Amino acid sequence: MKAIFNNWNVMRGIRLALGIIILVQAFIQRDFLIGLLAGFLLFTAVANIGCCGANSCGINLKNQDKKNLPYEELDPK
Numbered sequence: 001m002k003a004i005f006n007n008w009n010v011m012r013g014i015r016l017a018l019g020i021i022i023l024v025q026a027f028i029q030r031d032f033l034i035g036l037l038a039g040f041l042l043f044t045a046v047a048n049i050g051c052c053g054a055n056s057c058g059i060n061l062k063n064q065d066k067k068n069l070p071y072e073e074l075d076p077k
């Protein structure tokens with residue numbers, strides 16, 4: 001339950017706002033497929049899942065050894 005109320009960012013807010021707007025339009029137009037799209041957006045916003053949700057696409061730079069990077073010198077000719 002804490003995950004629903006914590007860690008809100010701009011993208012999560014945009015998904016929630018678009019989901020609500022599209023859901024209202026689905027009721028006005030009585031369109032089931034638009035309602036499914038709205039439900040998907042609302043679910044991804046509330047659950048904080050989706051592409052890069054909860055930093056799932058983040059790169060852990062702490063574990064990389066920056067001193068021993070392999071390199072190859074190139075001849076300028």
